[in-house]
Amino acid sequence: MKIVVRILVIALAAVLLSWLTTLYAQSSGVGNTNGGRPGFEARGNESSTERQFPTRSDAGRGRPGLYRAIEMFQPTLIITAIVVFVAPAAQFFRRRRKQRLSRMTSQSIPLTPMSHDTAP
Amino acid sequence: MATPGTKVKGLNPNKVNLAVDVAIFLVFLLTMAPRFSGLVIHEWLSIAFGATIVVHLLLHWQWIRQVTRRFFSKTTWESRINYVLNGLLFISMTIVIFTGNMISEFALPQLGIRLGQNFEFHRLHTMSADFIVFLVGLYIALHWHWVVNAIKRYALALFFPRSARAARAETPMVDHKGNA
Numbered sequence: 001m002k003i004v005v006r007i008l009v010i011a012l013a014a015v016l017l018s019w020l021t022t023l024y025a026q027s028s029g030v031g032n033t034n035g036g037r038p039g040f041e042a043r044g045n046e047s048s049t050e051r052q053f054p055t056r057s058d059a060g061r062g063r064p065g066l067y068r069a070i071e072m073f074q075p076t077l078i079i080t081a082i083v084v085f086v087a088p089a090a091q092f093f094r095r096r097r098k099q100r101l102s103r104m105t106s107q108s109i110p111l112t113p114m115s116h117d118t119a120p
Numbered sequence: 121m122a123t124p125g126t127k128v129k130g131l132n133p134n135k136v137n138l139a140v141d142v143a144i145f146l147v148f149l150l151t152m153a154p155r156f157s158g159l160v161i162h163e164w165l166s167i168a169f170g171a172t173i174v175v176h177l178l179l180h181w182q183w184i185r186q187v188t189r190r191f192f193s194k195t196t197w198e199s200r201i202n203y204v205l206n207g208l209l210f211i212s213m214t215i216v217i218f219t220g221n222m223i224s225e226f227a228l229p230q231l232g233i234r235l236g237q238n239f240e241f242h243r244l245h246t247m248s249a250d251f252i253v254f255l256v257g258l259y260i261a262l263h264w265h266w267v268v269n270a271i272k273r274y275a276l277a278l279f280f281p282r283s284a285r286a287a288r289a290e291t292p293m294v295d296h297k298g299n300a
Contacts, residue, residue: 010178
């Protein structure tokens with residue numbers, strides 16, 4: 001029962017977001033076949049998606065192989081680059097926070113009685 | 121990543137999370153390269169991807185609830201950043217899947233649903249997809265420590281049991297939320 005409620009909550013959030021997206025799309029021009037870009041009008045049987053995403057055989061036609069490979073796996077490369085730069089930075093801040101916390105705890109709790117703490 | 125949100129009985133939650141997240145990531149990479157996979161696979165995988173997001177959210181439900189309650193009061197900055205990142209990811213994923221369905225060329229027409237082509241949905245689709253790539257990069261970078269530990273402990277254990285035991289002794293399996 002709990003799971004059903006949770007799924008419904010997620011679905012409701014998704015439906016709400018989709019509705020907002022539709023509203024946004026409507027306000028900025030649903031029905032435009034060119035989206036305000038001259039030269040992009042739909043022609044004959046050619047669909048917008050065909051122009052946006054060429055098929056596998058069309059990808060990077062006439063370009064060098066390396067360029068084609070980079071174009072195909074662009075998201076993977078971008079993610080790798082972000083991970084390479086951000087992961088060490090995140091690790092650094094995490095370690096620094098841990099060090100600060102351990103320093104604070106060691107300062108606030110005296111582990112051994114000091115000479116001036118002990119009664120004469 | 122390892123919070124017991126919706127527990128899968130008899131299974132280690134860390135193992136389940138690792139398996140689900142690796143599967144989601146691989147599907148995501150394949151979906152994000154339509155020139156490699158082709159448009160038909162791109163569309164069907166994107167629809168399936170929606171279901172995997174729901175599974176991911178259900179597995180982390182407890183964490184979502186906890187941080188939602190404590191967001192403005194008692195929680196770490198790391199959890200807050202994670203929460204915002206997750207929220208942005210959910211919003212962008214929903215937009216990208218929804219707009220993808222609206223401009224679908226193969227999947228929905230195969231089911232008998234035909235929606236007119238629209239460049240505004242197209243623009244939103246590519247824009248949110250580009251944004252998702254950066255968000256996913258950040259998400260993985262912030263969870264990198266957990267990912268490496270989980271792979272060492274569970275995936276490598278299948279091939280190198282000795283090194284996995286050493287990894288287990290070296291670092292306790294604590295996720296970014298501080299759960300062991």
